Amino acid sequence: MIGSTKPLAAPLQPPSPTGRCLAPSSCAPDSPPALTRAVESPRPVKAAASSHVLRASPQLSRWSRSRALRSGRRPGSDRAKLSSASASVLPVNKSLQPEDAAVAVEDGEDDDVCVAERDAAAGKAIYMVSDGTGWTAEHAVNAALGQFEHCFVDRGCAVNTHLISMIDSMDRLLEIIKQAAKEGALVLYTLADPSMAESAKKACDFWGVPSTDVLRPTVEAIASHIGVAPSGIPRSSPSRQGQLTEDYFRRIDAIDFTIKQDDGAQPQNLNRADFVLAGVSRTGKTPLSIYLAQKGYKVANVPIVMGVNLPKTLFEISQDKIFGLTINPVVLQAIRKTRAKALGFGDGYQSNYAEMEHVRQELVHANQIFAQNPMWPVIGVTGKAIEETAAVIVRIYHDRKQKCSMPRISKRY
Amino acid sequence: MIGSTKPLAAPLQPPSPTGRCLAPSSCAPDSPPALTRAVESPRPVKAAASSHVLRASPQLSRWSRSRALRSGRRPGSDRAKLSSASASVLPVNKSLQPEDAAVAVEDGEDDDVCVAERDAAAGKAIYMVSDGTGWTAEHAVNAALGQFEHCFVDRGCAVNTHLISMIDSMDRLLEIIKQAAKEGALVLYTLADPSMAESAKKACDFWGVPSTDVLRPTVEAIASHIGVAPSGIPRSSPSRQGQLTEDYFRRIDAIDFTIKQDDGAQPQNLNRADFVLAGVSRTGKTPLSIYLAQKGYKVANVPIVMGVNLPKTLFEISQDKIFGLTINPVVLQAIRKTRAKALGFGDGYQSNYAEMEHVRQELVHANQIFAQNPMWPVIGVTGKAIEETAAVIVRIYHDRKQKCSMPRISKRY
Structure with a gap:
């Protein structure tokens, strides 16, 4: 094998x-898939x-x-x-x-x-x-x-x-x-x-x-x-396979790290992250972290919850890798309602998680924290696709690293 | 805010x-980033x-x-x-x-x-x-x-x-x-x-x-x-923002699910996955799962470890969503050695994790399991980028679903 x-x-x-379907026997929904070994x-x-x-x-x-x-x-x-x-x-x-x-x-x-x-x-x-x-x-x-x-x-x-x-x-x-x-x-x-x-x-x-x-x-x-001719060899060609590049290991490591750090886990590792994302529940911290990890960045995310102290290490690490996420309260409520439904809670579900007053208070609390930490860029995620928020974060990261007049994300091949 | x-x-x-850099003061590496609010x-x-x-x-x-x-x-x-x-x-x-x-x-x-x-x-x-x-x-x-x-x-x-x-x-x-x-x-x-x-x-x-x-x-x-003219409106334009599409929620759910199911966690939920990936350690199950989750598929992965029984639910769920991953033992050993080093274990580290004889035995064990479950397609990941393995899985999934003569992944807009 x-x-x-x-x-x-x-x-x-x-x-x-x-271009038609194969014989009916292989089209019938209840026939077993012929494929067994790919x-x-x-x-x-x-x-x-x-x-x-x-x-x-x-x-x-x-x-x-x-x-x-x-x-x-x-x-x-x-x-x-x-x-x-x-x-x-x-x-x-x-x-x-x-x-x-x-x-x-x-x-x-x-x-x-x-x-x-x-x-x-x-x-x-x-x-x-x-x-x-x-x-x-x-x-x-x-x-x-x-x-x-x-x-x-x-x-x-x-x-x-x-x-x-x-x-x-x-x-x-x-x-x-x-x-x-x-x-x-x-x-x-x-x-x-x-x-x-x-x-x-x-x-x-x-x-x-x-x-x-x-x-x-x-x-x-x-x-x-x-001034070089293209190889003409498809990416999937066997002749182009077999190399385990630095990039491969970087991505794998970033994904491993990011999953382990999800939702505030292991605050002692925050210093090892490229980015730390802070925001209230359902501001998209996890999918954003995962998207960035796919691109090779190690990301930790820290939930902001009223009545729960943020980890002490968050304020001890380099502050310029921390990003705050904020969102329009009406949109956040809609997302949370959808989430509550997806988790199987009916309309009668008694919780303040998706209640507007609670949502507003949580966002005010988050914004107070952001105001106390002016080094953290705060990104509004309302209506943004995950890719768009990621683009802002990656650009700010490279701007700070390159300290160059033109904001750009540079890479060497 | x-x-x-x-x-x-x-x-x-x-x-x-x-096009030059700004004044030296803002270029100097030790000056604080001027950016505070994005x-x-x-x-x-x-x-x-x-x-x-x-x-x-x-x-x-x-x-x-x-x-x-x-x-x-x-x-x-x-x-x-x-x-x-x-x-x-x-x-x-x-x-x-x-x-x-x-x-x-x-x-x-x-x-x-x-x-x-x-x-x-x-x-x-x-x-x-x-x-x-x-x-x-x-x-x-x-x-x-x-x-x-x-x-x-x-x-x-x-x-x-x-x-x-x-x-x-x-x-x-x-x-x-x-x-x-x-x-x-x-x-x-x-x-x-x-x-x-x-x-x-x-x-x-x-x-x-x-x-x-x-x-x-x-x-x-x-x-x-x-027969329709393009809108000419950039994706990031405010006029095109604000919709929370079905697609958005599907992706978020898929990512949430996939993270929770990583590395054999919660076997009782395997039936809810679109794909279940089975393979020995470092065959790329996690990054592959995450990549597929980004595309909106719910993925669970189950490690194959010698001496540890696979979860019973794996054999109770629909078998045509299970995929085996295999790899060349020499390449797997190289990956594991790199991994051991990344985890901080020196060359003197005493473990059979990256030893060739152990690696071979584990792969033989995995292949025995695959042979006993002929419904599972087995994909060799040697030298394949994550995206390439993902492409094979998604294609097989859609082939089986569509039961159509031409293997294709179809989507409606």
Whole structure:
């Protein structure tokens, strides 16, 4: 088992030629998952070469037409491509059988569970395709989708994202793009291997699928800047694995430390923290600590509770690593009510934990402490995502360390 | 204090007109940090309009020339731009004083602490400029830098990244780009406001700074796909804050749960987990659990220790949420040795924790358990980043849930 490279069983099987669900037996909800052993560097099972012939379905033609219109191409040109261009436009690769390049994109979707689900949800599909974890594409798409929140909130439009990771063969890549064509999806990809990226682009163009290489402009800008060509090797490639970097150990240590220090535990270790967060219950100390630990910072958090003294060590350590968290009382009450409900306390639950008067008093108490410790920056977390509060803390930390005119977080590679 | 919007003091002050460090008093390492209160939505102090005159320093000219050569432009054209184009090329904005657009980019760097540090490190500079947290740019740049590891490892080239976040005024944006010109930096930016993004581009072109908009292609592809224009509002804008989404509570709950369940605690709650991870000490169960919790999954982890029975509940819960972790014994020994050292045990430390024979036996024991529970996928973590193992687990989870032909992780917005 150790170090072996047995392939994944079911989940990594390539989709059937038309992108439909496998035979009903493996689709049935009560059938046991076929997968039993997932090991390092899973490799896909080779697809059985399909002998379907490429033809443009009415649906595909509609999609191609509308996409051509959007992109400014002349409608109908895809039709011409479909009959003439398979030899010249389609990506050519040694691992690619000629038959694979000529697979029908069909209309029939009755037995495709996923497509049925998609139809029920009726959102526009976005495929994120990656040769690695796909987290970079996911992060970028999440950020980009933030630009369309105005539209999602009232559900005037809806989007379904699909993350398809560890795509390391041309066959699977083409299957995915075919499926994207079928679903009328947008394809956003990060593929380190330039020949894979180019094939993705060509196949998308060929099947009328809009597509964008998410990371290419950034990689190329860096390549040109440092005068070094990118390796073209995916992060998940075995040839790039095996190093245990300093960074790895730093992160692990930070997470270990942060968990042990959660919620005021072990005040004798506060001096070992990079940051100490102080705030009343439910100001987000724990998730914020954990987020910062993931970034490699050791974080301790200390709850401020009325009638309970803060640990003495808090005032003995370097004061410039301590941060206060504050929040709007109305929002805090809402969070605490949700929390009380999540813990299984009904509306009749008798406690002052979520009562407005108590919430206000606690925040006044916290702010008195902050006023007595002017060295502590106080960060209002109301309406901020965890990432946003973390960004403020990390920036202040680096500003103080660098003592430089321009606030910036610097790192050396 | 609550809900107030007092600006940050020192760290958010714009850099001095020439991008140098502030007066020595505020640069001195022993001076107390000027910052005492960081509150919501910090706003920069308005820069005093500079009356310096734009001129091309010899250094800037060298940078511009080399950059022009790289980008295929004719060298010398920047010189022409510098004298002729200020009216047409320079970004125009109501908040921008004409004087601001004509600031010298000077050579003298003797009193700039940050620049001195940079010179000592002698790496190529990359500026990541964002109107929000900057995490998206950072994530993309980290991923892109992975393509140049072959170059960093032998230190043939080195790169210094600088993350500059929450840039919400044109003045500060231009100061940063000037500083980038001075340092010969590459500028990679994510700016939601199209006028800010355009100004960044124009200013970079004007000062001969190579630049790329990291997120624009993705945003535009989505806009065109769903037929909706992007809002142009940065994530950190007050107008976009204040919603406590379902997603927020899901993440908080997942983190709370995961911390409480760490290292085999509370086996009675295993049924409430989305994933249960089982493996010997130092297979990365905790950091992996925490990473998955950040993504909103409730994770419990159960250590496999020779001579200690696994909790009975582990075999009573749904078996398809349990994952085994395994690792190469040589790598595990190296990790444990590092760990023992970090815990303060010297080489003379007498324990079998990191002894090869013991490590092997433990792994054999773990693999026997995995063999007895064929429903558990076993993931080899040797040489995998936490994110990579997480990607495999999340994919298997969604495959099983979706029971669909194409392995993908789907989400609705």
